[in-house]
Structure formats: structure tokens, C-alpha cells
Amino acid sequence: MPAVAEMPVASFSSAAPAPAWGGRLATMDRRKRLRLALGVAVLVAVAVAAVVLGRQPDWRVLFANLSDKDGGAVVAQLTTMNIPYKYSEGGGAVMVPADKVHDVRLRLASQGLPKGSVAGFELMENSRFGMTQFQEKLNFQRGLEGELTRSIQALGSVQSARVHLALPSQNGFFREQQKPSASVLLSLYPGRTLERTQIAGIVHLVASSVPELAPAAVSVLDDSGKLLSDSGAAGDAAGAVDGQQLQYRQQLEQLYTRRILDILEPVVGRQNVKAQVTADVDFSQTEATSEEHRPNLTADASAVRSQQTVETTGAAAAGGAAAGGVPGATTNQPPGPSTAPVNGAAAPLAPAAATAATAGAAAATAKPPGKRESITNYEVDKTVKTVRGATGQIRRLSAAVVVNYQNIADAQGKSSPTALSAQQIEQMTALVRETIGFSKDRGDSVNLMNAPFLVDATTQAPELPLWKKPETLELVRSLAWPIGLAVLGTIVLFGLVRPGLKAMAVVPPPAALPAPGLAVGALGGPGATLDAMLSEEPLRPALASPVNAAGQAGLAGAGAAAALPTPTPPEVVPEQARLEGARQMARDNPGAVANIVKGWVNGDAAATPAGA
Template identity: 35%
Template sequence: MDLRAVFSQILNFFQRFSKKQRVIVIGGVIAAIAFFVFLIVFATNGKSRSDGYSVLFEGLTPGDNALIIQHLQQNQIPYKIPNEETILIPRDKVYEQRIELASQGIPKNSKVGFEIFDTKDFGMTDEEHRVKFLRAIEGELSRTIESLAPIQKANVLIAMPKSSVFVSQQTPPTASVMLGIRQGAALTSAQIFGIKNLVAAAIPNLTVENVKLVSQNGEPLGEDDEITSSKEVAAAQLKYKQNIERALEAKILNILSPVVGGEDKVVAKVNADFDFSQRKSLQEIYDPNNVVRSEQNLEEKREGAQEKQIGGVPGAVSNIGPVQGLDSQNGREKYEKTQNTTNYEVGKTVNEIKGEFGVLTRLSAAVVVDGRYKRVLNKEDGLEHMEFVPLSEAEMEKINLLVKQAIGYNQKRGDDVTVSNFEFNAKSQTFVPEGKMDRFASKLEMYLKPFTPLLKYLIVALIIFIFYRKIIVPFAERMLETQNNEEEKVESLFEATDDEDEDVNKFSEMRKRVEEQLGIGKNFNEEEVRYDVLLEKTKNIIEKKPEEIAMLFKTLIKDEINPDMK
């Protein structure tokens, strides 16, 4: 496409317009460009003001705003306050004042972090150290939360109870977070849960359940997490079920389409039942083949005289030794003791089993297939008709088997598959022999089918071209013809004016010549000359046509004498 040629054609077409039409077209184009420029400038410079003021700071605390206003008043800088969180100053002083205020530490950050420990205080008590440490954690958490995209402000408050030596008397810590959400933004349930986890992980013994979030409007955040999560889980379960059903239906169509003659001759619907309950089980298995870990054997042997036994009649004699007759030479003793201790290593296997997201409990499939059609000659009209022929039982059994294999049929699970054979076209179709034109049309349709999307755009382009040639071009030509006619009329008027001027000049020159030839001076009377000329012409006419002039005078006289006879 030659851009120069197009541009020259547009220029030539524009030059054919009249001055009025050119002014209208140029004015419309300029107005449209100015309007779009205004929109762009207004959109990209939304914070700038038409009166020359721009935003110095926005969204600060009242304390910081007071310090900024005090600084502006001391330096005699004009300012405006359109709302309680915005300060405007002249646009040419914005960056200079921001740098100067930053050098003075304004705006001040009310949130302190661990920089509070940069200065050492040797007289600090343990309680003061605990409070400062708590303030540092709150400040660091607030800064971290404010760095998130949807959060404009954040304030974290932590309630840390004193520790107790008694476990039963210990109180868990809690935390409250106030979130200032940006305008137009919203927190998702995942983001709320993430903020809670962030706060809970920064404080010892703090659980997610003990972290409460509220918005700047005092609305609780994350209190309906269970309801929201249950809805999300239900939606995920339904989507999972539908995806499985569609996949199984696609399998049935793919396997039966070549058999029955195409996808338009088979309809398949699958229903899958799932068990989405989550189950966890802990299984411990002990190994029966024990392994010896340690073994201990103890053996004791003793042989010798038997211990002497004291006896006799109770009394003083028996308590005085040695007692005669207690020695026995035949009292020999033999003692043996054996002890064996074996320790076995007990083998144990611990399995933690977590149930799947969804367990398939039952499948049911309903499949409807079309039959065959044969040509039958109708004796009444002499035309061939298509007659429905149902499939045989053997064919239906094969189709049923194919469907079961495709979906993974399991009889123990209670799956059910139903295959039916129906006539899709209830009315008998008349068969008309296909002619050459029909075959040509079918082949043409087959070849053009891949280009159907492109043909749509070509048809639209053709319609636009016809509209341009039949409506826009004739209208433009009529406008140009009207314009050319108007220009020709104007030119003819100018030409006529020029001709009249030339005639006047020629007449003046001839008059001067006649006056010079007749010797007429400045006292020339034009009326007298005109009268003499007319009188001379009248005489000439009377001499040439006396009879006609006489009849004319007679008629005039009669009309004057008898006016009522008319």
C-alpha cells in the first residue's frame, strides 16, 4: 500500500472542498484533537490543580499536617487544605519544600522499630525493656503490613501477659490489627489469613485464632473465614466433579464416533459420585522378626559344707556355745544357678494415611446411539426414502462393552451403564439422488470450511467496500459537482462584470469621438439629441410603410373616440 498515493488522494479530495467546507472540516478535527488531549492531560495529571497548586503531602496524620503547616507559615508559603489529609502549595515549590521538610524530619514516623535500641540506657529496668521490645515488634509488624499492596495504614497492638510458673495460670498472648485499606482495593480471604499468620509467627505462643483484624471502618475481617472457605471448597468439589464427568463423556464420544458414524450420532452423559470427606489414619505395624539387641547370661555355682543350724531346747543352755553335737561331717552342700536375659529390638512401622480430595464411589453412564438407514423405494411417489434400521443385539452388546472399558467400569463399586438405540431423525427422509451440482457444492463446502473464519472478514470488507462505492463516492461526487457549478457561476459573474466594464469604456470612447466630430462642446444636451434621433427614425418608418402607419393611427383614433366599444 502506497502511503504517498493515499495521502495525495486525500489532499486532492480536500482541495475540492469550498472554503466553508474546509473550515468546518479543519475545525472539527482540531476540536476532536483538543478534546482527546484534554482527556489525556486530565487523566494523567489528576492531582494537579488548574489554579497552579499541587499536592505537597497527602494521607498524613493530623500531627504531621500541623508541623507542615507551621513550617509553611514560617516561610510565608501560600497553601490550601481541600480536605483534612491533603495540603496543596504552588506547583513550582512542591519538590523544594519536600526536600526541605525531609531534612527537618517531617513528616515524622510515629511507628518505631528496633532502632529504639540504638541508644543505650544503662538505668533501664526490666519492665521498661519489655515495653520497648513490645513497641519495637508492633512497629516492625506495622511497617511490614503497610508494605503490602492493598494496605495504606496498619496499626498493631499486642497484649503480652506476664509469664507464670504455673502452667494452669498461663494466659496466651493476643493481638489486634487495624488495617487502612486503599480506596478501591479489597482483601481476599487468603491475604487476611496471611496477615494473621505473619503476626502470629512474630510473637511467641501466639496462635492465629488469637489475632483479630478490623478495617478502618471498624468492620471485622476474617471472621467469616469458615463460611468463605466452605463455599470455596464446595465450588472446587463441584468443578472437580464436572471435569471428571466431561472427561469420561469425551472418552465415550471418541471411542464410539468411528463406530456409529460421527459425533452427531451418539449422545453420552456420565454422572460420577464422589466422597469428599477427608480422613486421616495412623497405622502402626510391628515387625514379627525381632532382632536381638542385647543378651545377658548369669551362672552361679557353689559347693561345700552345709551351714550349721542352731537348735535344741530353748533356754540358757542352748544359747551358750559352742554346743556339743552340732557338728555333722556328712552335711555337704552343692548349689548351681543359671540366668539368661535376652533383649530384642522391636521393629515398628508408623504410617500416616491421608484421604484423597475426592474418592470415586459410583459411576453411572447413559449412552444413546443412532441406528442405520437404508434406501427404500416408495411406490406411490416413486422416490427413495431413508428407513431406520436399529442395531442388532450383538452390536449393542459390543457398544456396551466399549463404554464400560472407556469409563473404567467396576461392578463392585456399583457402577451402571445403559446403552440405548433410538432414531435421531424421527421423520423419514426422502432420498434425492445427488447431482453434479450437489457434489460440486459439497466438495466446495469441504474445501472452504477451513477458511470460514477468514471468509467472514472478507464478506465484511466487501460490504464496507460496496457501501463506500455505492453511497459515499456518489455523495462525494455530487458534492464536488455542486461545488464546481457554484464556482462556474461565480466565475461567469466575474466575467460578465468584466464585459460590462469593457462595454462602458467603449461607449465612452465612442461618445467622445462623436462629440468631437459634431463639434459639440460641454453644452451638449443628450435629451434633445435623443429626441431628434427618434424623430428621424419615425420619419423613415412612415416613408417605408405609410399604409400600415395610417391603419395604426385610425385604430388609435377609434379607440379614443369610442372607448366603450371595446
């Protein structure tokens, strides 16, 4: 056998302690170290981001609709108190963590922030010593305006309000005192309006809060300068009545329309019937007064109210003596002197006087003229009627109804629209008439038509898919960061960190070259190849080959080495470690590998004839 150059004997024993993690990291390839470092850095970044996102506070609104001045004062105070904040809604709202909202709000209120808030009667609590009567009156007026503002802002449609009161000074020396007045400026939320009843409520609220303030002296305006309150003008009153009449008419029409739909929808389907009702309503006010008299038909039915009777029977009854005697100058002569009976007998009358007395006695015995008068007043039946016509009377109703075709399935199960029969239309028309209280004398009309409904695709809002719905998008936004960080961390962990840790776990054996005789036997014998040397086959079984024994004997005879170390059992040295050691030896000492190959070639050449 040709001599092989002597080489130091290599020991594959793993009895030496494994190097530390620092040594393993130093023996790794540069690219592997960079990958491991990058993976660890990304994992640390993901962990920090998860912690930061998990500890992000829930923001709540502290103050909204702040002016620039109040917003700056609030932000400056929050900075002083070391409280985190942020803006929203264009800077009009200041937000702080949810767990600090109430605490911060109380602390800012103790410092009088925001100053734009409405002050009420608490102004009277800060009265200074030596305040004049005018200042006290002014504070009272400001407090009353603030309290009224708070009450008005409690309405749902009112965003903000301002109240101005004009309270004149009362003077006992003036007979006619000036009356107070008030004005209210309202700012409503976008898209909202106030009803007439709400405006009237605001007017009466202000009028009832100020002594001797009449509702007519209260003016209510909106932020566009439009007068909302009724100032007592005839035009405003008429406009209010017109609005109420229109609202009543619309409610009446909607009521009849709803009745028609409720009676027909169970028959033809919810979306297969359309109805409209028009009501002609009489809002005129009439008042009529009538007076009726009923004559007394019978004597028993008559009632005597008053009765008067006048009866004259003679001259005495007429009130004096009747004129008598001979007409002429003789009758105009005065009578003679009369003497009392105690003085003796009366003197005889003159001839003319005797004649007059005789004529008077004759006239007295004549028949007087008769007169009789009777007046009776009876009670007369009288009826007075005053009739006021009720407003809102229905003069005429008109109803229009459209019914869709019915979908009827044929023998093959295919449905097709089919028109209603004349009997069905007549029955539905009768139902509509009974529903609205049809009156022929009133002139009501009902028209029911059967026609197919056209479905307009543009009017139907397409149903959004699941991934485009707002709730789904909101859920994705809330889970995007946690899921993204988890996926990124998983990729980095299994793609960069784990391979680096596995590479660090491999313990390389100490690199040493075996002796020439040992090398051939240890690496496979005469027929071994370089691929076999670099493969994952175990190297320790080759140590017991005949060539290895010859090599050991030659080394012993030459005295190059005292003895080979005891081979380590194969189960002690991992296969990966042995393979890595052989590769490292081939990289570090190519000449030795070449000698080993030469030995394999020579061994093959010597063994071939013997085998033949």
C-alpha cells in the first residue's frame, strides 16, 4: 500500500462543553444573523404597537360648540393640568379620556370655564359690599335673562337662545307707567323647525316670568331674522288659521287613505295597492238668528198679560155740569146776592136768574151721552234661534285607488300577471265606498282601477353586500390593527426568528484532521467517495473498518502517535453535528481532503485485482 503522509489525528468526540448563545450567534452566517435581528426587531415593534393600541383611551366630548376664545382657554387649562385632549368636529368640540370627563368638567367649572356658558341667578350670590341699587337691578335682570335662556334651550329643537328684557323703571309720580317688553333670538338645529304651539309656549313662558309683561310684547326671531311669534296682527292670525286648516285637511285625507289601505292590503298584498283621498272641507263660519211667533188658536190656550177697561155714563162722569139755559147775554149775568139761611128767607131771584135755574134743572134731567172702552193684552208665543255652523265640515270626498295585477301560476308553475275580474273590481269598489262613508247626496266619488305596476330599478336601493355594510366596515376598522399586528407577528416569528433560533441550537464539533490511515477508514474505506463523505451517513461506524485498523497499526509502528482516542458512541454525537464537522474540515483543509480521495482511489486500485 502506498505510504500516506502523516497528519494529526482528529478526534470527533463531543465530550467538550457546548458553546454559549453568544458563541453560537458568532459562528452563524451573516445573513442568518441579519434575519434573526430583523425578526426580533419587528416582534418588539409589534408588541409595542399592541400595547399602545390596547392602552389607547376612550375619548368623550368635554365641551362642544365652543367659541375660539373659550376653546383656547379650555385647552390652555388642560395643558396646565397635564390632561390629554384632542379636537373633533372642526375644532368645535374638545375631547378627553372618558374616565376623566366629569372630574375635568368640575375643575374647569370652578375656574369659570367656559365663559360662554349662560349665567343665571347665581350672579346674585356674588354681590359685593357697597353695590348700588342700579347694579343690583342689572344683575337681577341678567340672572332672569339667563334662567329664561336655560329654559328655552331645554327644547329639543333649540340649539342656543338669547333673551333680552326691557324692564322700565317704575315711578310713582307718573300716572301711566311704561310696560315691559322682551325679545328672544333662537338658533335651531339644522333641519329642525318649531311648531306654532311651541312658539306660543315660548312667548307665554317669557310673558309669565316677567311681571306685567303681555304676550303681545314678546317677539321671537330665528337666526335668519324671521319673525316667528304672532304679534297680534290680523295677517299673522289669518296665516296661523290657514296653517291649522291645511294641517287638519291633510290629517283628514291621510286618515281616509290609511283606512282604504288597511281594508285592501290583506286582499291584494302590501305593495299591490295605492290610494289617495282628496277632501273638500268647508271652514266657513255661519251664524243665523230667527224669531218665530205662534198665534193663540183657542181661548183656553190664550194667556192675558194685561187688561184695561174705560166706561163713561154721564156729565158727572165726564168731569163737570152740562151747559144749559137760554143762550145770549142774559145767561151771562151774575147771580144775585145770596143770604145765609140764619138771616132769614132768601130773596127772590131775578127773573133772568130764575129762568137760568129752570133751564139748568131741565138739562140735568136730560139723558147724558154713553162711552165704554176695554183693552186686553195677551201673551204671544215667540221663538228666537241662533245657529252657528261648525267649521271643518266635509263637503265632498274623492278617492282614487289603483290595484296591481295578480300573479297567478299556470300548470307548469310559472306565474304571470293577470287582471282582476269585473266582479272583483266591483267588490273592492264597494269596500272603498263603505270605508270612506260614501254619500251620493254629498257628491262623493270613488274610482278604482286595475293596472300592472312597473318596478323601477333606479328607485329601489340595491341591497349592500355584507362587506359593504356600515356595521361590517366599522367592525373591520376596529379589528384591523389587532389582526394585522397578530398576522405580522406570526409571519416574523415563523419566517425569521424560528429559523435563526434553530440554527443557533446546532453545536458544531471541533474541527481537526485525522491521520492518513485513519482518514481513509474513518471516512468510508477504499470505495468511499467525496459525496459519501459530505452526506448525512454516520462516520463513526467506519472507524472499525480493516483499512482503519491497518492505518492505526502503521501509525503505531511509526511512533507518530501513541494511540487513537477511544471512539465516542454514535448515539452521543448527533448526525447533523458529524455532517457539519466533515463539511467544515473540507472547507478548512482542502489538501487533506485531496489526500483522502487519493487514498480512496489507491485502495480501490489495490482491491480490484484481489477481488477478481
